[in-house]
Amino acid sequence: MKAKHQRLVLVLLALVAVLGASGLALSALKDQAAFFYAPGDVARDGLPLGKHVRLGGMVEKGSIARQADGVSIAFVVTDGVAKVPVRFRGVVPDLFKEDSGVVAEGQFQSDGSFVADNLLAKHDEKYMPPQVAGAMHETKSLEP
Amino acid sequence: MIAEAGLAALWFAAALALLQLVLAAMGVRATRAPAEAGAQAPEDGARDSWTPAFAGERGVADQLLAAVRPVAVVQGALAVLAMGLLIALFLRSDMSVLLVAQNSHTAKPWLYKFAGAWGNHEGSMLLWVTILGAAGAAVALLEKRLPPATLIATLGAQAAIALGFYAFLLFSSNPFARLLPAPADGNGLNPLLQDPGLAFHPPTLYAGYVGLSVAFSFAVGAMVTRDVGPAFARAMRPWVLGAWIFLTLGITAGSYWAYYELGWGGWWFWDPVENASLMPWLAATALLHSVTVLATRDGLRAWTVMLAVVAFSMSMVGTFLVRSGVLTSVHAFALDPTRGEFILALLTLYIGGALALFALRVGTIRAGATFEPVSREGALVINNLLLSVILAVVLIGTLYPIVAAGMGVQLSVGAPFFDKTAGPIALALVAVMAAGPLIRWRRDRAGAVARRVAVPGIVTVAVLGIVLVAVPGIRVLPLLGLGFAAGLAVASVAPLWGRALGRTPLFTWGMVIAHLGIAVSLAGMACDSAFTKETLVAARVGEPHRVGPFSVTLEGIRPVVGDNWSALEAKLVARRGEGAPFVLRPQSRFFSAPPTVTSESAIATRLDGQLYTVLGQADDQGRWQLRLWWKPFVTLIWLGGALIALGGLLSLLGRLVREGRVARREEEA
Numbered sequence: 001m002k003a004k005h006q007r008l009v010l011v012l013l014a015l016v017a018v019l020g021a022s023g024l025a026l027s028a029l030k031d032q033a034a035f036f037y038a039p040g041d042v043a044r045d046g047l048p049l050g051k052h053v054r055l056g057g058m059v060e061k062g063s064i065a066r067q068a069d070g071v072s073i074a075f076v077v078t079d080g081v082a083k084v085p086v087r088f089r090g091v092v093p094d095l096f097k098e099d100s101g102v103v104a105e106g107q108f109q110s111d112g113s114f115v116a117d118n119l120l121a122k123h124d125e126k127y128m129p130p131q132v133a134g135a136m137h138e139t140k141s142l143e144p
Numbered sequence: 145m146i147a148e149a150g151l152a153a154l155w156f157a158a159a160l161a162l163l164q165l166v167l168a169a170m171g172v173r174a175t176r177a178p179a180e181a182g183a184q185a186p187e188d189g190a191r192d193s194w195t196p197a198f199a200g201e202r203g204v205a206d207q208l209l210a211a212v213r214p215v216a217v218v219q220g221a222l223a224v225l226a227m228g229l230l231i232a233l234f235l236r237s238d239m240s241v242l243l244v245a246q247n248s249h250t251a252k253p254w255l256y257k258f259a260g261a262w263g264n265h266e267g268s269m270l271l272w273v274t275i276l277g278a279a280g281a282a283v284a285l286l287e288k289r290l291p292p293a294t295l296i297a298t299l300g301a302q303a304a305i306a307l308g309f310y311a312f313l314l315f316s317s318n319p320f321a322r323l324l325p326a327p328a329d330g331n332g333l334n335p336l337l338q339d340p341g342l343a344f345h346p347p348t349l350y351a352g353y354v355g356l357s358v359a360f361s362f363a364v365g366a367m368v369t370r371d372v373g374p375a376f377a378r379a380m381r382p383w384v385l386g387a388w389i390f391l392t393l394g395i396t397a398g399s400y401w402a403y404y405e406l407g408w409g410g411w412w413f414w415d416p417v418e419n420a421s422l423m424p425w426l427a428a429t430a431l432l433h434s435v436t437v438l439a440t441r442d443g444l445r446a447w448t449v450m451l452a453v454v455a456f457s458m459s460m461v462g463t464f465l466v467r468s469g470v471l472t473s474v475h476a477f478a479l480d481p482t483r484g485e486f487i488l489a490l491l492t493l494y495i496g497g498a499l500a501l502f503a504l505r506v507g508t509i510r511a512g513a514t515f516e517p518v519s520r521e522g523a524l525v526i527n528n529l530l531l532s533v534i535l536a537v538v539l540i541g542t543l544y545p546i547v548a549a550g551m552g553v554q555l556s557v558g559a560p561f562f563d564k565t566a567g568p569i570a571l572a573l574v575a576v577m578a579a580g581p582l583i584r585w586r587r588d589r590a591g592a593v594a595r596r597v598a599v600p601g602i603v604t605v606a607v608l609g610i611v612l613v614a615v616p617g618i619r620v621l622p623l624l625g626l627g628f629a630a631g632l633a634v635a636s637v638a639p640l641w642g643r644a645l646g647r648t649p650l651f652t653w654g655m656v657i658a659h660l661g662i663a664v665s666l667a668g669m670a671c672d673s674a675f676t677k678e679t680l681v682a683a684r685v686g687e688p689h690r691v692g693p694f695s696v697t698l699e700g701i702r703p704v705v706g707d708n709w710s711a712l713e714a715k716l717v718a719r720r721g722e723g724a725p726f727v728l729r730p731q732s733r734f735f736s737a738p739p740t741v742t743s744e745s746a747i748a749t750r751l752d753g754q755l756y757t758v759l760g761q762a763d764d765q766g767r768w769q770l771r772l773w774w775k776p777f778v779t780l781i782w783l784g785g786a787l788i789a790l791g792g793l794l795s796l797l798g799r800l801v802r803e804g805r806v807a808r809r810e811e812e813a
Contacts, residue, residue, distance in 0.1 A: 013525075029557065033548075036556070094732070
């Protein structure tokens with residue numbers, strides 16, 4: 001094989017590989033990207049069932065209820081427009097508390113509730129997940 | 145005065161970087177005319193080093209080089225001095241300096257005052273620039289093999305990068321700004337960062353990140369003087385290896401730090417910031433292999449230069465992601481859009497400039513040697529393609545949420561995406577990695593290669609079969625991970641087979657150990673993902689709970705006090721079967737400056753894995769939440785990382801020894 005031809009073949013191979021990867025990545029993104037919802041979005045647009053998503057908002061005051069097993073909790077996430085009941089089994093983040101921002105990762109159930117497999121709360125007094133900040137900025141009513 | 149001295153050192157360093165750039169530009173001009181003549185001359189063979197066409201200009205180049213070298217060294221020394229002065233300010237808790245007041249506290253242990261110097265935006269950027277300056281100084285001091293004209297251009301490129309980042313520090317992130325009147329105490333450091341890991345992880349990672357700038361500058365230098373060939377590759381290889389070793393260590397250390405500090409039991413989260421360190425590593429790994437093809441077989445010339453540009457570009461993309469505030473994480477200290485724009489502008493300038501130079505010069509980089517499909521270099525090409533593909537996937541997954549946010553869609557891309565896309569490609573890469581070292585350079589027969597990979601192949605299939613029977617219901621990725629790890633382990637030591645071990649070159653040992661490290665790490669990942677046992681309970685005092693082969697009993701909770709925190713500490717007594725009991729003490733720590741609660745996990749390491757315990761909150765019935773994991777062989781992940789870095793080190797030493805010997809022999813001859 002001549003040098004020129006080999007070069008061409010290599011360039012084509014590289015192109016095909018990277019394009020293939022990009023295609024693979026973009027198609028996987030459709031299924032695997034976790035979209036972010038605020039309770040108001042769900043009330044307006046319907047439940048995104050069967051998908052792993054993030055739900056963000058404020059933990060409603062007085063809504064945190066510990067379950068009898070000692071490791072599960074239930075609480076309500078609100079964005080001032082709508083409310084979603086959330087169940088979670090696990091150790092809650094250190095700064096998870098009522099009247100404070102939270103992002104729950106998990107799935108919506110057909111009854112409109114949300115089962116979380118992970119909770120993200122504020123890291124410290126200053127830090128707030130940008131998506132919580134964003135969601136609250138949109139609704140204004142909960143501007144801290 | 146210390147702060148003013150530090151600022152002055154930075155300004156001087158910036159001025160010297162400018163001088164270095166100007167001198168280098170003069171050097172390039174002085175040598176350009178004959179270089180062009182040389183490139184057009186119909187000489188045959190690779191123009192590896194200094195050709196007769198340059199000989200007439202050698203004097204000018206040497207003179208300018210003699211001027212550029214000390215400038216680069218002093219510039220680096222001044223940057224190191226500035227960093228030292230900032231550390232001194234933190235150690236003295238000089239609260240009249242804004243950065244110290246905002247990020248330190250008088251009551252902090254000295255180690256975190258010291259390491260806290262880079263636990264913030266300005267300080268970490270100063271560390272970045274310091275390593276950049278030091279890397280440039282090291283090139284000026286140590287690089288003897290590069291032809292003078294190329295070395296001048298290389299130091300010029302290094303100065304151009306340094307200049308931009310000095311400007312960034314001085315105009316938008318001055319670490320030495322004063323705060324008057326000075327507060328008494330300071331705000332303190334994010335408690336998640338108050339860990340010995342802070343002293344080790346950022347400097348190592350940065351040494352790798354920024355060390356890649358040397359590869360970038362070498363590539364730019366070689367493109368300017370049209371000097372891409374095996375000699376260039378041999379000169380660049382140690383620098384690439386050095387940066388890659390630090391990068392490997394930094395990523396490994398960061399992974400272990402996140403594992404024990406965050407208390408989530410995970411060792412890699414596909415967090416954008418982690419990806420930001422993985423992407424340069426992938427590019428540098430590809431570069432490491434392609435530079436070997438260039439050095440040994442004079443192939444992949446343009447590709448190697450391209451990869452050198454891409455590798456440092458990924459470092460800068462990572463810096464942009466982490467430092468611009470587009471991401472919020474424990475790494476992102478600053479939320480200031482002007483800084484992000486500044487870094488983005490630098491990024492565009494350097495990457496765009498290098499790519500433009502590449503586009504202009506790619507035509508003059510003559511095609512190197514061709515090669516057979518079944519050959520070592522053929523396998524290395526596939527290695528490079530697969531690494532590039534993984535890099536593309538990680539880059540897309542990391543940038544997509546940022547692009548989507550720009551279009552008003554909020555989403556996150558996490559482990560499910562990366563596992564599904566990068567996972568299978570990585571396994572294919574492992575297969576190539578197992579076969580590659582067993583294939584000869586130049587040309588090999590497919591039948592012979594098949595015989596050599598037969599044993600690792602059989603081991604893989606056997607392990608797959610055994611695991612499938614022994615662990616019913618195991619998921620596909622961990623299953624394949626275990627099988628491929630076993631096959632790779634066998635294949636990676638195979639090159640030693642039948643060799644006199646004492647006379648095997650160090651760099652062959654390096655390759656063997658680094659590849660073995662990948663197998664060890666992969667086995668650890670697969671074991672962690674397949675066999676981890678987790679127990680989440682609300683435990684009463686005295687009540688035993690099972691996790692894996694262990695029984696864990698909460699014996700009591702007591703308050704403890706540290707230098708700048710107070711904590712609730714659980715006393716857990718764990719026992720494996722009838723073995724001797726041992727104690728673990730996980731804590732829930734409260735820091736007052738800034739007010740934060742963190743979980744300090746307690747981990748017991750055994751030969752076959754780790755018992756990982758986290759203390760949660762109490763409920764109203766006096767029970768305490770405990771999260772317990774038994775993670776078999778999880779330690780292999782980081783042991784593998786350390787082996788990979790060790791392999792890199794042996795390889796580096798082996799190359800230096802071998803090439804030193806060759807150079808001496810040439811001198812004698």
